[in-house]
Amino acid sequence: MDVSDTSLEGELIRRAQVGEQRAFQQIVQQHSEPLLRCALTLCRDRQLAEDIAQETLLEAWRSIGRFDGRCRFSTWLYGILRHRFLKATQRVARKFAELPVEDAAPIAAPNADPLRESQRAEDAARIRQAVAALPDEHRLVIELRFFADATLDDIAAALDIPLGTVKSRLHNGLEKLRHQKLAVNLFSTDRESPTRQP
């Protein structure tokens, strides 16, 4: 069952609001991974990210009755995540460690060519390093969009910034990465840009 369907999600939320835990779990299954990725983006510490994501879901479950549907459920969830993240940073009160690149390797496709996969992994590591080197305001927006699949509204809720600021930061972050010529060789074996074709 695909919970991303808005009407189905709405129905599940209504059932969760009257205390049906199974309905809430169905919603959570859809949002767990993006939420965990978002937490990882914000705090860059796996253990802490899992704790924050768990606290977020528990808080969402406790206060599901207050969700009024004025925004998307994911946006509401990301708002809770931001509060939990801020609380956690106050609690932990330490600088978050950089996420090790080898710890964040993408999953290889089954039956993939090992040489090609190795090249792909290298490219991915290079991109992650470039993203990690961005100023925080750009890094967060880029990571939330591309690593956590967050929508612009979700990002605005997670970072508590206006939608217009999210758009401009996303644009500026992409421009910074573009200037590093990251994409020139990345997909040259997969496809050619239409403008480069004769």
Place this chain on the structure above:
Amino acid sequence: MNDSRKPCENRLEEISLLAAGCLADREERELRQHLAMCDGCRERFDELASLSLGLRAAKPAVDADSVRNLARSLLHAPSPASTAGQSRTADWRVAMLAFTVLVLVAVMSHFALRPTDHTEQPEVVQESPQVAREELGSPLPTLFALRRAAAESDESFDRLLAQYSGSLVSEPFRFQSISQEFVP
């Protein structure tokens, strides 16, 4: 529209948003029409689209067990409906306790402030002007003492006047003695 290889300045943010998959349907349609005619913008879009693909491919792996554990962690969480019920019960308990305390305070204050013996009243009134008189060292009763005694009863007022009668009687004598000093 731009014939050179440079993208249009006013389209740059839109192109980035389209490459990131964040443009609304109507805006996307409108921008794609422009891209079909503008080489500079199309080239920039291709570059950013390629970068976006690279970024998505570089998505860090997330432990599948961690994701499953998140959903499982909710199994032991209490239902919001039951916690809401508990909080409603707690609210009632607090309200009942507050009501009981209010009733007790009201009953106690009623008995504490109620005068037990009416004969004590004149004594209080009688003492009060005396204290005021001693403190101020005034030969006349204070306005407060007069008002209070008048409010109590006629007897209290008469008693107060009787207390100060000596001072009141002595006033003409003082006036006489002062006037006599100016008599040639």
